Amino acid sequence: MRDLSQLYTFEKLLEEANNALVREGIKRGLHSIGSVCSLAPEPLLNLPGCFSVRLRAPRTGSIDIGTYYMSSLLCECCRAILERAVEGGYQFLDCIIAPDACSQMNRCVENIEHLNCIENAFVSYFDAPMKSDETALRHYVRQMQEHVLKPLYEKLGVDISDASIRKAVEQHNQICCVLQELSEYRKEENPRITGYEFAVLCTATYCCPKELLIEKLTSVAEELKTRKPDEKPAFRVKVVVAGSEIDDPNLIQLIEETGARVVADRFCFGALPEREPIVLNDTEDALTQVCRHYLKIGKCPRYMNAEKVLERQEYVRQLVQEYHADGVIYQQMKFCDYWGYERAYASKTMRETYGVPTLSIDRPYVTGISGQLRTRFQAFVESLEIKKRGI
Amino acid sequence: MRYYGGCDAGSTYTKCVIIDENSKIVAHVTNRSRINPVLSAEAALNEAVSQVADLHSTRDLTYLVGTGYGRNKVPFADENISEISCHAMGVHMANPKVHAVIDIGGQDVKGIAIDTDGTVLNFAMNDKCAAGTGRFFESMANAFEMSLEEFSKLSLKAKNVIPITAQCTVFAESEVVSLVGEGKPMEEIAAGIQLSVAKRCFVMAKKAGATDSITLTGGCAKNEGLKQAIEKVLKIKVVNLSIDPQLIGAFGAAEYAKQKSPI
Numbered sequence: 001m002r003d004l005s006q007l008y009t010f011e012k013l014l015e016e017a018n019n020a021l022v023r024e025g026i027k028r029g030l031h032s033i034g035s036v037c038s039l040a041p042e043p044l045l046n047l048p049g050c051f052s053v054r055l056r057a058p059r060t061g062s063i064d065i066g067t068y069y070m071s072s073l074l075c076e077c078c079r080a081i082l083e084r085a086v087e088g089g090y091q092f093l094d095c096i097i098a099p100d101a102c103s104q105m106n107r108c109v110e111n112i113e114h115l116n117c118i119e120n121a122f123v124s125y126f127d128a129p130m131k132s133d134e135t136a137l138r139h140y141v142r143q144m145q146e147h148v149l150k151p152l153y154e155k156l157g158v159d160i161s162d163a164s165i166r167k168a169v170e171q172h173n174q175i176c177c178v179l180q181e182l183s184e185y186r187k188e189e190n191p192r193i194t195g196y197e198f199a200v201l202c203t204a205t206y207c208c209p210k211e212l213l214i215e216k217l218t219s220v221a222e223e224l225k226t227r228k229p230d231e232k233p234a235f236r237v238k239v240v241v242a243g244s245e246i247d248d249p250n251l252i253q254l255i256e257e258t259g260a261r262v263v264a265d266r267f268c269f270g271a272l273p274e275r276e277p278i279v280l281n282d283t284e285d286a287l288t289q290v291c292r293h294y295l296k297i298g299k300c301p302r303y304m305n306a307e308k309v310l311e312r313q314e315y316v317r318q319l320v321q322e323y324h325a326d327g328v329i330y331q332q333m334k335f336c337d338y339w340g341y342e343r344a345y346a347s348k349t350m351r352e353t354y355g356v357p358t359l360s361i362d363r364p365y366v367t368g369i370s371g372q373l374r375t376r377f378q379a380f381v382e383s384l385e386i387k388k389r390g391i
Numbered sequence: 392m393r394y395y396g397g398c399d400a401g402s403t404y405t406k407c408v409i410i411d412e413n414s415k416i417v418a419h420v421t422n423r424s425r426i427n428p429v430l431s432a433e434a435a436l437n438e439a440v441s442q443v444a445d446l447h448s449t450r451d452l453t454y455l456v457g458t459g460y461g462r463n464k465v466p467f468a469d470e471n472i473s474e475i476s477c478h479a480m481g482v483h484m485a486n487p488k489v490h491a492v493i494d495i496g497g498q499d500v501k502g503i504a505i506d507t508d509g510t511v512l513n514f515a516m517n518d519k520c521a522a523g524t525g526r527f528f529e530s531m532a533n534a535f536e537m538s539l540e541e542f543s544k545l546s547l548k549a550k551n552v553i554p555i556t557a558q559c560t561v562f563a564e565s566e567v568v569s570l571v572g573e574g575k576p577m578e579e580i581a582a583g584i585q586l587s588v589a590k591r592c593f594v595m596a597k598k599a600g601a602t603d604s605i606t607l608t609g610g611c612a613k614n615e616g617l618k619q620a621i622e623k624v625l626k627i628k629v630v631n632l633s634i635d636p637q638l639i640g641a642f643g644a645a646e647y648a649k650q651k652s653p654i
């Protein structure tokens with residue numbers, strides 16, 4: 001397949017947190033809001049006059065400073081983000097909105113605040129519910145009012161009206177619709193888009209001002225309409241990747257280099273289900289509807305009620321069917337508590353109850369050219385291929 | 392007669408096996424790996440080819456499969472297959488009744504459950520750390536100022552086991568030096584080392600789903616003390632293979648070459 005003409009542009013956007021579009025947004029007078037978790041509804045951080053940047057630590061080397069403050073037994077992603085903050089990589093932010101969802105990420109943000117890593121920025125923490133029901137919804141809405149909207153209004157002068165939220169949802173949905181369109185191509189027998197390409201595009205939507213990104217994303221969608229895949233597929237099996245956050249598309253590339261095609265992404269920074277458009281009605285306030293949407297689609301293992309646990313497993317099984325995948329890769333960032341339990345339980349269910357071949361691994365934040373991960377992925381791909389086609 | 396090659400470019404040793412149409416090994420080579428896997432594989436292949444009268448160069452092999460950490464660097468290989476798949480196939484070809492293997496290589500330990508057709512049912516492997524690998528044993532033998540062969544037999548004489556608490560290769564070496572300095576019996580310290588590696592193998596084997604029969608492959612499979620320790624912790628008899636366990640990965644690769652060859 002010919003390379004996507006915009007791929008390089010998108011790859012460049014992922015090389016640093018303070019990328020070209022972020023700088024452009026700030027130049028235009030927009031406020032930059034740092035976000036560290038999918039439980040912070042994106043439209044609320046992308047109200048007119050501001051934009052959200054999901055924090056990543058691209059090109060991470062040593063995380064010794066992060067480890068000093070957080071210990072070696074906590075998630076490497078959290079340590080890498082703290083390290084990057086100490087290095088001064090997030091100086092462009094006006095604030096960080098952090099949920100008290102994952103306590104490890106919470107400690108990371110507390111350290112960023114305590115060490116005064118970002119000058120003139122404030123931090124606001126909200127409590128995210130662990131269940132998905134009406135009581136939880138009321139709590140969630142209240143938390144958003146008090147710890148997200150109020151500080152944005154009081155400290156940055158952001159318009160937090162119902163109309164403003166609706167406008168942000170509209171823009172959010174534009175991005176979602178384009179990604180959904182691209183996702184549909186991944187269901188093709190010989191998909192015209194690789195998992196790596198999709199991961200690059202999708203990750204960029206979390207890290208750039210949406211109003212500056214939409215045009216580029218739309219142009220990719222336009223190009224893909226007529227893109228023809230290679231006659232002979234460059235992959236041998238299709239897989240769904242599920243699990244904790246993958247903010248580096250090189251991990252997807254590593255999987256694909258071993259002969260797999262990643263056709264669906266059920267992980268933080270992925271599109272399923274995070275990039276489902278939010279449908280608003282005119283009878284209820286937008287904030288409640290946004291919160292309800294996030295509670296409903298939320299697939300974070302922090303939701304511990306039995307219905308949600310089973311729903312997540314069923315969701316992945318459905319993705320396997322819908323995207324014609326041969327297996328699932330459950331991956332988890334080392335020391336992630338929530339995904340540690342989820343991965344063990346879900347991968348067992350996938351194999352034993354649903355009969356879906358599953359690879360279950362934990363991994364470091366920086367995967368680079370990891371030979372051992374490559375061996376694991378390749379062995380899994382080979383086992384799928386041999387079972388599927390014989391020798 | 393057609394010949395098929397398997398080249399296992401491991402981190403410590405490069406192994407090469409050539410089989411004929413009946414899956415019979417007609418040539419094999421085990422060489423210490425150099426820093427450049429291309430050169431290591433090239434040398435091993437040339438040496439193996441020279442053992443077969445009908446072959447004049449690597450290109451005369453009908454099909455060649457590369458495996459091991461340097462699998463994608465094997466010159467003239469038609470394809471590469473992970474060592475996990477190759478060890479499973481190699482063991483299956485050597486003894487189809489064995490359904491699990493612990494492969495202890497130079498830089499990692501793998502537990503592999505094998506399906507009835509020689510394919511991988513499930514597997515588990517260690518992470519970045521070199522604890523419990525061939526490098527670990529080399530380091531320990533070095534601390535004892537012994538050859539690897541001498542070290543591997545040392546624990547067989549032990550009446551007691553002195554547990555080694557450190558898992559890290561560097562710290563374990565330091566712990567061993569301290570214990571030797573305290574005058575503890577060398578064979579009992581060695582038994583502690585073997586036991587600590589055996590426990591690591593236990594974890595891998597259980598994670599992979601080993602239940603009944605198990606075998607050891609990789610260079611460390613020749614370590615008698617380790618074999619005995621593994622039998623003790625796993626409570627499963629370790630089956631000896633008729634083929635050199637260090638060659639199993641290359642043998643599996645050669646078998647895959649035969650099965651995958653279009654002619």
